[in-house]
Amino acid sequence: MTTHSTELTVGRPRRGSIGTIFESLTSLVERRRLVWYLTISEIRNKGTNSLLGNVWWFLDPALQLFVYFLLVSVIFQQAQPAILLFLGAAILPWKWFTAALASATTSVRGREQVMRQIAFPHLVLPASSVLASVANFIFALVPLGALYLLYPDRLTPWALAVLPVAVVQFLWTIPAVIALSAVAVFFRDISNFIPHGLRIWFYLSPALFPIETLRAIGDRHPWFGFFVDINPFTWIFSGYRDALYYGRAPEWGPLGILALASIPATLLSIYLFRRVSPLFVKVL
Template structure:
């Protein structure tokens, strides 16, 4: 809430930012690349807006610990609270992004089905994977401050190598030509998260629950490992900062 309190548009920007980003990618894919995709705005929005949530969470992770130097020097508390609160705060970004996403059904009312509610369990799986990434990144950012300069570039590459702007079938066809690319598509969590969002919001069908279940289970050891490593290095935070 405080994040947008001192800006000109305030918290309204949480609505405008994903809407403007969606418009930019619409120009790129539909106008410049001339991709013929039915209900193109809904097709793009079902992947771009969840990605906006993930990228915003990672951006806040770099300062979730590093920006709390004074608090850590004055008060004794579990430092793990800082990245955890950052993750939960990022959920608000996704909640606001659902507003322009839901408004797209005014343009494509035939795409709205009861399966749209399945977006919630898909979002839970994404949340489960966001937690360990943010925890690890918040700890690394304390010791390597320049990592915040590399994150936007890494996220941009990750985004373009995911089926966000193009159908999954097109990426899988490229994977047949370039095996390394196909391997990355297969192990990329957002390959299946984007597919889950699109199944629920765009195609109006059941997501692949088996794949999403595997992703959810795989997030458990990743989260435990991130918490373990974070606690090992957290005593050094005050000294480094």
């Protein structure tokens, strides 16, 4: 019998808030390969079980764009030049966000089996959902790029600025997914509520109409103007639209502030996630 390897594997003492966050982050780094495997499997699973398979990655955003195009330009007869590009610049990134939140509601809950059998840092689950959601954005770039065939004169070098804007969106997707994945364990009803909540949020953001429309309402009702200002998607949509549609520089100031503000939000979400994660196995 060996007498060595007496290292404590279960029952490490609990740490303070900074220690907890630090421990969670190191566990992600240690399990980066697991995060990657889970990401790949999540992306792959989306493509299976349907006739058109991976074609849906392109078709889905394209169809959604078409629906809003009908709504805005045919039914509401809103006159906006290059309307498809105008809409696409906001709708396609939004699709990424909604897909991320939808997968967040199941990312922890759906792994009930393995959580009951193996001890592992649960944070890898929402982390991989965040990463897998990026696929939505990458594939949406294809229909988005195709729109420039219709409006070639709209294409400027500023189109490359979508990348920093997307980074800002990504930075806010992280805490949103982590927090939601934990909440969804305790309140299953939240997955019913999320689509409606997201729809309201969508209509209160400058997606189907220019920012000026919201600003006009804000001038009449200052509280509404305040909400427009603190809504991250006001700035994110405007950023995409500046880059893709107007062919000008996005407003770096507010985007930079948003990016910085995502850091405390992410750390807080990680801390809260870690604090409630011991309950997951008991509740699921």
